Structure formats: C-alpha cells, structure tokens
Amino acid sequence: MTxxxxxxxxxxxxxxxxxxxxxxxxxxxxxxxxxxxxxxxKKARPRLPMPPPPADxxxxxxxxxxxxxxxxxxxxxxxxxxxxxxxxxxMTLDNTFKVKLFWVTSRVNNCYYCLGHQExxxxxxxxxxxxxxxxxxxxxxxxxxxxxxxxxxxxLALTPHLVTPEDVKxxxxxxxxxxxxxxxxxxxGYCSTNRWTDGLNIPAEENAEFFRKGDAKADFSRFTTPTxxxxxxxxxxxxxxxxxxxxxxxxxxxxxxxxxxQVEAKWKEARGRAAVLPLADPxxxxxxxxxxxxxxxxxxxxxxPKANKGxxxxxxAAMEKGNLNPRLKAAIAWAAAREDRAWYALAVARxxxxxxxxxxxxxxxxxxxxxxLPARERRAVTFARKLAVAPATVTDMDVEGLRKVFTDxxxxxxxxxxxxxxxxxRVTEAANLPLD
Numbered sequence: 001m002t003x004x005x006x007x008x009x010x011x012x013x014x015x016x017x018x019x020x021x022x023x024x025x026x027x028x029x030x031x032x033x034x035x036x037x038x039x040x041x042k043k044a045r046p047r048l049p050m051p052p053p054p055a056d057x058x059x060x061x062x063x064x065x066x067x068x069x070x071x072x073x074x075x076x077x078x079x080x081x082x083x084x085x086x087x088x089x090x091m092t093l094d095n096t097f098k099v100k101l102f103w104v105t106s107r108v109n110n111c112y113y114c115l116g117h118q119e120x121x122x123x124x125x126x127x128x129x130x131x132x133x134x135x136x137x138x139x140x141x142x143x144x145x146x147x148x149x150x151x152x153x154x155x156l157a158l159t160p161h162l163v164t165p166e167d168v169k170x171x172x173x174x175x176x177x178x179x180x181x182x183x184x185x186x187x188x189g190y191c192s193t194n195r196w197t198d199g200l201n202i203p204a205e206e207n208a209e210f211f212r213k214g215d216a217k218a219d220f221s222r223f224t225t226p227t228x229x230x231x232x233x234x235x236x237x238x239x240x241x242x243x244x245x246x247x248x249x250x251x252x253x254x255x256x257x258x259x260x261x262q263v264e265a266k267w268k269e270a271r272g273r274a275a276v277l278p279l280a281d282p283x284x285x286x287x288x289x290x291x292x293x294x295x296x297x298x299x300x301x302x303x304x305p306k307a308n309k310g311x312x313x314x315x316x317a318a319m320e321k322g323n324l325n326p327r328l329k330a331a332i333a334w335a336a337a338r339e340d341r342a343w344y345a346l347a348v349a350r351x352x353x354x355x356x357x358x359x360x361x362x363x364x365x366x367x368x369x370x371x372x373l374p375a376r377e378r379r380a381v382t383f384a385r386k387l388a389v390a391p392a393t394v395t396d397m398d399v400e401g402l403r404k405v406f407t408d409x410x411x412x413x414x415x416x417x418x419x420x421x422x423x424x425x426r427v428t429e430a431a432n433l434p435l436d
Contacts, residue, residue, distance in 0.1 A: 020399070020400045021395060023395060024247075024248050024392060025037075025112065025201075027110050027241055028239070029235050029241055030234060031129075031232060031234065035224070035225070035227070037112055039222055039224070041116065042203060042204045044202075046069075046200060047199070047201045048399070050068075054068065065202045065203060066193075070196075073413075074412055074416060075321065075413075078322055078413070086306045087306065088307035088308075090182075090303060090304045090306075093175075093179055093182050093183070095125075096121075096125045096127065097146070099118050099121045100135055101149060101190065102114065102118045104153050104154055106194055107136065107239050108238060108239065108240065109157060109391050110391070111193075111197055111391070111392075114190070116223070117208070123216075123218035123219075123220075124212060124216040129226070129227060129228070129231075130231060135150070136236045137234075137237025145175065148171055152167060152187075153183070153187050154238060156187050156188070156191070157187065157190070158240070159252055160341075160426050163430050165276045165432050168184070181277040181300070181304075182304070184431065185300075185427055188423045191422045191426060192420065194391055195388070195391045195419045195422055196416065199387050199391060200399070200412070200415060201396070249393060251393060254339050257339075263346070266343045267343060270344060270433075270434060273434050275296070275433055275434065276431060279296065279303065280299050280300075280302035284302045285298045285299040287302075288301070288302050288305060288308070288312045289312065289316075295348075295436045296428075296434060296435075297348075298312055300431050301427070311423075315423075318417060322413055324414070326355075326356050327353070329352075330349055331349075331370075331377065332384040332418055332421060333349035333417070334349035334353060335388065336384060336385065336388035336418060337349050337424075339385060340389075340421075340429065342424070342429040344428040344429060344435060345424050345425045366381070375405075376405040379401060379402065380406070383414065387415065
C-alpha cells in the first residue's frame with residue numbers, strides 16, 4: 001500500500017460518517033507510511049464517543065486524549081495508568097532508551113497513538129529521524145546491549161508465551177539484575193497502555209506542544225520530518241506486516257491451549273521454581289501492599305517502590321473495585337493468562353474465580369464454551385482474549401459488539417481489565433515467579 005493510499009484510507013472515517021469498520025487498522029510498511037498514518041490518526045474515529053472537555057481546563061489530563069478517556073470512562077479508583085510520576089532512584093536506565101523500547105512495543109502492537117507520542121518524545125530528546133528509522137529493524141548499527149534489549153522487547157510484546165528464563169538471563173549479560181527488572185516492568189506497562197489507547201482507537205492530539213522541554217527544536221505540530229533516501233522505502237522488520245497485498249497484521253498464532261492435567265502440572269512445577277528477577281524483602285512489599293503477607297507479585301514490583309506504588313494500588317483496586325461483575329473481571333484475567341501461558345497469573349485468576357463461587361470444573365470450562373457465564377460475559381471474554389493476544393487485529397466492529405450489551409463505561413472497563421492482564425502476565429511470568 002502506498003503512502004498516499006494509506007493516508008486516504010486512514011482519513012476516510014473523519015470525512016465520511018461510514019459505519020464502524022470490520023477491518024483492523026492497516027500496518028504501515030515503511031517510514032513514510034508510518035508518518036502518514038500518524039498524521040492521519042489525528043482524525044481517527046474513536047471506538048467510544050469522544051469525551052467532553054474537562055470541567056477544569058487546568059486539569060493536566062485534558063492535554064492528552066488518553067487522559068481524557070481515562071478520566072471520563074473509568075471509575076475514579078481505576079483511572080491511574082500505573083506509570084509512576086515520582087522519580088525512583090532504583091530505576092537507572094536512560095529515559096530516552098526506554099522511549100525507544102516504547103516505540104518498538106507500539107510498532108509491534110500497531111498502536112498509532114502511542115507510536116506518535118514516542119516519535120515526539122524522541123524528536124524532543126534530539127534523536128534524528130534516521131535515528132528513529134533505525135528502530136524499525138536496522139539494529140545491527142546499534143550497541144549490542146541496545147540490540148539485546150530491543151529483541152527482548154519485541155518478544156515480550158508479541159509472543160510472551162515464548163519468553164523463557166534464558167531470555168531474561170541473556171539480558172543480564174548487558175544489564176544489572178535490577179535494570180533487567182526495569183526493562184521487564186517498563187515494557188509490560190507499554191503493552192498495557194497500547195491495549196487501552198489502540199483498543200479504543202483514541203485519536204492523536206492535533207498538536208503535541210505539551211511534549212516540549214526546554215529549547216527543543218522539534219516540530220510537535222505534525223509528522224512531516226523529511227525521510228532520508230536510506231529509509232524512505234525500507235520495509236519494517238519489526239511490525240507485523242501483512243502477507244501479500246492485504247492490510248491486516250500478521251500476528252503469530254498462539255498454540256492450542258493445554259489440557260487441565262498439563263496446567264495443573266505447570267502449577268505444581270511453578271510452586272517450587274526460583275524467580276529470575278530480584279524481589280524486594282517482605283517489609284518493603286508490605287509497605288506497598290498495606291499489610292503483611294504481600295504476594296510475590298508485590299515483592300517483584302516493590303523493587304521499584306516509588307515508580308510502582310501506583311501500579312500496585314491500581315492492580316489491587318482493579319481486583320476489588322469498579323463496576324464490572326467480579327466474576328467477569330476474573331474470567332478476563334483467566335482468558336488472557338491462558339493464552340499468555342502465564343502460570344503465576346493463571347493461578348491468581350483461578351483463586352479469584354473460586355472466590356466468587358466457581359468450581360474447578362467451571363473454571364476450566366472457560367477454556368471451552370464458557371456456558372457457565374451469561375452470554376454477555378462470554379462475549380466480553382471473547383473480546384478480551386483477542387485484545388490480549390493480538391491488539392492490532394481488534395476492529396471497530398469488535399467494540400461495537402460489546403456496546404450492544406454493555407454501557408460505554410462498562411466497555412471501557414473491559415478494555416482496562418484486559419490491559420491489566422497484559423501487564424500482569426508479562427511481569428510475573430518473565431520473572432518466573434513461584435506461586436504464593
């Protein structure tokens with residue numbers, strides 16, 4: 001697909017009140033296609049109605065559409081994105097380096113909104129257009145440590161079920177154990193954010209001047225930086241490009257789900273396994289958890305107590321609060337963890353399902369027809385499974401299907417809980433956490 005054709009296709013929803021599309025967004029193939037897609041996304045058709053302007057214009061969330069959607073559609077207890085606002089001394093990786101990881105994650109997930117934000121951040125930090133273009137696959141010119149981090153990022157984002165302790169240990173050849181943990185929790189957070197902004201197809205802001213820091217020379221009003229001939233027509237080696245002339249992303253298929261006996265064997269194995277990422281001591285975890293006996297996932301996040309304070313509170317609130325049925329929330333977590341082969345997260349989801357009255361047989365029946373759930377909840381779980389596994393394949397019609405049986409605020413919560421599952425699965429399984 002040419003750059004011009006891509007731009008015309010992406011702009012069509014704003015110019016024509018056409019019905020929601022049954023097709024996923026096109027995957028830009030080249031650097032020029034990326035820029036055309038990002039510019040056109042300012043006119044994108046959101047999958048939920050655009051929120052009204054905040055009552056208080058000074059509200060920081062009003063600057064970005066992501067914040068507006070969170071503030072309007074989510075209950076107050078669930079609005080925190082989980083990214084820490086306070087600097088954490090335990091986090092030592094360069095911020096621009098982490099923005100590059102966000103760029104790659106967003107490219108893999110075909111999240112235009114997040115990709116555009118990272119383009120602005122990198123440009124504002126002085127990274128040239130060629131420097132950004134290199135991230136799309138020409139990694140051989142980068143330092144070995146950065147190459148290793150980018151490869152791990154793509155694998156964790158796209159195929160978390162294939163990430164092994166050896167992958168994590170390989171990063172340890174270039175980074176300290178705490179830095180490896182920082183990469184894992186950071187990239188997992190990016191995967192969560194992608195599913196929120198892209199799941200709802202939140203349009204980009206018309207102008208991104210809020211990214212400007214100091215005397216940065218970047219143009220935050222549009223994506224028009226000239227592309228050098230070296231990269232103008234090079235096809236991405238990072239994105240999930242479609243086959244042939246199609247535009248739908250080619251996402252690797254997940255293997256068939258294991259049977260119950262295999263799952264229970266995995267749980268038995270996971271009870272005695274050793275974490276491959278550092279864990280905070282119980283006292284530090286208790287401070288974030290708000291009491292003793294903090295679960296292992298809190299000990300993992302407590303390695304970064306300032307950065308992850310909001311994340312821990314957010315995950316805990318998500319399990320206990322909000323407007324959705326606790327059974328549905330737990331079923332979403334179960335479905336995502338099954339697909340991600342996240343055995344620790346799956347055990348947590350099982351315990352949540354049993355706490356609301358499901359038997360073991362009913363829990364495992366969720367892998368099949370799920371007839372123990374009401375029809376509307378089965379529809380939500382089916383959607384969540386798709387968003388969890390392959391966010392780039394979600395369509396307008398997928399969300400419209402939910403809107404037929406849920407309110408718009410409930411739809412937003414379904415997306416939100418799937419985002420949490422994407423984060424929780426990746427963090428806990430990459431760490432090889434033992435069961436509590």
